[in-house]
Amino acid sequence: MLQNLALLFLATAGLTAAAPPKNLPACSIVDRRCKCPAGSTFKNLTSFGIIGAPAIEVQKIMGPFLNIEFQGGLIPASETGKEGKPGASRTFHFNGPEGPYNITEVLMEFKAFKDGSFAQIYQQALKPASVHIPGGGTYHGNWVVIKGQQTLIANETVVAWRNWRCEEGETFPAALSHEGGIANASAIIAKAGKRTGVDVTPFTIFYEVRDD
Numbered sequence: 037m038l039q040n041l042a043l044l045f046l047a048t049a050g051l052t053a054a055a056p057p058k059n060l061p062a063c064s065i066v067d068r069r070c071k072c073p074a075g076s077t078f079k080n081l082t083s084f085g086i087i088g089a090p091a092i093e094v095q096k097i098m099g100p101f102l103n104i105e106f107q108g109g110l111i112p113a114s115e116t117g118k119e120g121k122p123g124a125s126r127t128f129h130f131n132g133p134e135g136p137y138n139i140t141e142v143l144m145e146f147k148a149f150k151d152g153s154f155a156q157i158y159q160q161a162l163k164p165a166s167v168h169i170p171g172g173g174t175y176h177g178n179w180v181v182i183k184g185q186q187t188l189i190a191n192e193t194v195v196a197w198r199n200w201r202c203e204e205g206e207t208f209p210a211a212l213s214h215e216g217g218i219a220n221a222s223a224i225i226a227k228a229g230k231r232t233g234v235d236v237t238p239f240t241i242f243y244e245v246r247d248d
Contacts, residue, residue: 063177063202065144065159072202072248073166076176080244083197083214087222088233091186091193092152097221098184098195099154101143102126106224107217113138120146125161134171141178151186152193173205191233195221202248211240 063070063078072078087094097106101124102115110128117124120143127140140161147155160167160178167175181198197214201207215238225231 063179063200065157065179067179067181067198067200069244070200073176074248076174076202076204076248078200078202078244078246078248079210079242080200081211081240081242082199083211083218083238083240085195085215085218085222085238086234086236087193087195087218087225087231088191088235089193089222089225089231090152090191091154091184093225093228093230094184094193094195094221095148095152095154097224098182098217099146099148099156101146101156101158104217106220107213108220117143122146130169132169132172137167137169139167139175141180149186152184153186154182154184156180156182169205169207173203173207175207176202176204178202178208189233191231195238211242214238215240 060069060071063072070078100119102112102119104110112126113129114127115125122143122145124143125140127138129136129138141158142161143156143158145155145157158180160175165176169175178201179199181196183196183198185194185196186192187194195218197218199210199214201210218238222231222235
């Protein structure tokens with residue numbers, strides 16, 4: 037079932053097999069084939085998993101934008117705006133191989149549904165246009181959609197963590213981090229006694245990796 041959902045996610049995204057870009061629009065929050073700045077790499081991937089709990093329990097952990105400690109204990113250095121409201125932002129202070137850097141992400145949309153399903157959309161802040169990691173790569177744009185979908189089974193939620201990005205070098209191990217985030221969320225739910233179903237181990241599909 038999860039494999040079928042992965043294929044459906046790909047189909048509804050309107051993606052095609054990798055090919056040299058011709059007259060593609062610049063990458064943005066719009067989910068479509070796009071072109072990165074010259075000299076950077078376009079990456080398009082989704083991490084999938086099933087958590088054996090109702091979607092509302094998954095939403096409690098993965099839905100908040102300003103609290104993402106489930107993702108490896110990440111805590112923003114600063115925040116603006118209100119939880120769940122478009123325009124809210126979180127800034128992280130990281131240490132690169134040769135020095136510190138900051139990166140800010142902005143919530144674009146959050147939707148919660150009656151059955152507990154949810155969707156969160158966020159992006160790298162538009163200013164500055166690029167974020168360089170001292171001694172590492174450079175972010176030229178990062179766009180994310182996290183979906184938690186209640187299935188017909190009461191204690192089963194499918195999670196799809198979609199990411200398309202423009203970068204030089206390897207700025208962030210997105211697949212590893214997102215798979216770990218799904219697994220961590222499940223562990224937190226289990227510790228609270230709310231996971232009564234069966235998990236499916238997270239995995240990632242790379243739809244396209246292309247040098248622009």
